Amino acid sequence: MPIKxxxxxxxxxxxxxxxxxxxxxxxxxxNVRELLTTTEEGENVRRSAEPNNRELGKRCGKxxxxxxxxxxxxxxxxxxxxxxxGKVELCGFELSPDDMSIALNFxxxxxxxxxxxxxxxxxxxxxxxxxxxxxxxxxxxxxSRVQRMRKAAGLSMEDExxxxxxxxxxxxxxxxxxxxxxIRGTLRVDMLEKSKQPAYCTEISTSEEECxxxxxxxxxxxxxxxxxxxxxxGLCSDxxxxxxxxxxxxxxxxxKDSSVKVSVGGADVTLEIGKHAVYTLAAxxxxxxx
Numbered sequence: 001m002p003i004k005x006x007x008x009x010x011x012x013x014x015x016x017x018x019x020x021x022x023x024x025x026x027x028x029x030x031n032v033r034e035l036l037t038t039t040e041e042g043e044n045v046r047r048s049a050e051p052n053n054r055e056l057g058k059r060c061g062k063x064x065x066x067x068x069x070x071x072x073x074x075x076x077x078x079x080x081x082x083x084x085x086g087k088v089e090l091c092g093f094e095l096s097p098d099d100m101s102i103a104l105n106f107x108x109x110x111x112x113x114x115x116x117x118x119x120x121x122x123x124x125x126x127x128x129x130x131x132x133x134x135x136x137x138x139x140x141x142x143x144s145r146v147q148r149m150r151k152a153a154g155l156s157m158e159d160e161x162x163x164x165x166x167x168x169x170x171x172x173x174x175x176x177x178x179x180x181x182x183i184r185g186t187l188r189v190d191m192l193e194k195s196k197q198p199a200y201c202t203e204i205s206t207s208e209e210e211c212x213x214x215x216x217x218x219x220x221x222x223x224x225x226x227x228x229x230x231x232x233x234g235l236c237s238d239x240x241x242x243x244x245x246x247x248x249x250x251x252x253x254x255x256k257d258s259s260v261k262v263s264v265g266g267a268d269v270t271l272e273i274g275k276h277a278v279y280t281l282a283a284x285x286x287x288x289x290x
Contacts, residue, residue: 001137004126005034009041009104011083012120031140032125033133044108045122047079048072049100056099060091067091071100138172138212139179143186145209149220153205160223162201162281163187166194169214190282194219198226198281200244225249225260225277232276236269245269246277 006026008019016037019026023035051071053064060067070090074082079102082088088095104122106115115124129137146163155161167173176183176191184190194217201221208217224247229239236242245262260277261270271277 001031001129002133002140003030003032004128004130004133005036006030006032006126007036007038007124009038009045009122009124010120011039013039015121033136041104041122044106046076046105046107047074047102048105049074049079049102052099052101056093056095060093063091063093067093067095071095134212135171135175135178136182138175139182141211142172142175142191142216143183145207145211146187146191146218146220149205149207149218153220155204155220157188160279161189161204162197162221162223163189163191164194164197164219164221165191165216166219167214167216169216172211172214172216189223189280191218192281192285196281196285197221198243198247200224200247201281202247223280225271225273225279226281227271227277228275232271235271235276236264236267238264241265242269246271 008016010016016039019035019037026032027035049071051068053068056067056071057064067090074088078088082095083102086097102120103117104120105117106113106122106124108115108124112126112128113124114127115122117123150157150159150161165176180190197219201224203219203221205220206217208215210216227239227243227246232242233239241264242262245264246260249260249262258274259270259272261268263269273279
């Protein structure tokens with residue numbers, strides 16, 4: 001499921017700026033909806049220190065154990081002062097940042113907030129799941145199911161396909177409609193209702209899936225050219241036969257060809273791409289709804 005937000009807390013403003021520059025990448029990698037950066041720590045951030053045994057061992061000798069205990073006993077206020085001054089005196093030794101590592105720790109509500117600390121940065125994740133996040137997570141899950149079907153069928157992302165679905169689950173229908181842009185961006189094609197699938201489409205794979213308790217049947221078909229009935233009818237009286245013949249044409253979407261020729265009832269019919277025929281049913285439906 002997507003994470004509502006991540007707050008990066010750090011006193012290094014240059015580092016925070018670098019994080020904002022990488023915001024899109026970080027959000028995508030962590031599956032986070034919002035990235036926040038701040039130097040404000042609030043009441044739930046506390047520092048802890050861990051001694052660098054290797055460095056301190058060279059200098060402290062027999063007092064090593066005492067110095068290490070003193071390092072671990074430093075309070076949050078003392079550590080903040082140490083960060084500001086760059087030094088602190090313990091047990092008669094002046095310690096520098098090389099002598100210890102400081103971690104930021106989060107003491108807030110663990111049921112909805114989770115934190116990770118690394119190298120002076122505290123990342124606090126808001127794990128609360130609202131309805132919007134749950135539906136977004138379902139959209140990602142649906143695209144994942146389609147990608148697995150693609151792989152199982154031996155298809156690559158370069159293979160042109162069309163995707164149809166059939167479900168009685170109201171939530172899944174809402175997810176597909178609400179996140180159509182995200183789904184299209186991931187799959188590079190729309191998910192359309194099964195009822196809109198033309199009989200002439202060549203099916204590649206069909207799978208019955210269960211997603212968040214709802215059942216959905218997903219069908220992958222080979223992408224093909226679709227005749228625009230209102231335009232193609234002027235070229236051929238049997239639009240159904242024309243559509244079937246057109247669906248069998250091997251057409252490269254990267255091709256510069258502006259027309260295709262098919263044979264219907266022994267007669268050749270030439271169709272202009274865009275005017276008489278379009279590639280993918282979604283393009284056809286969009287063209288007729290405008």
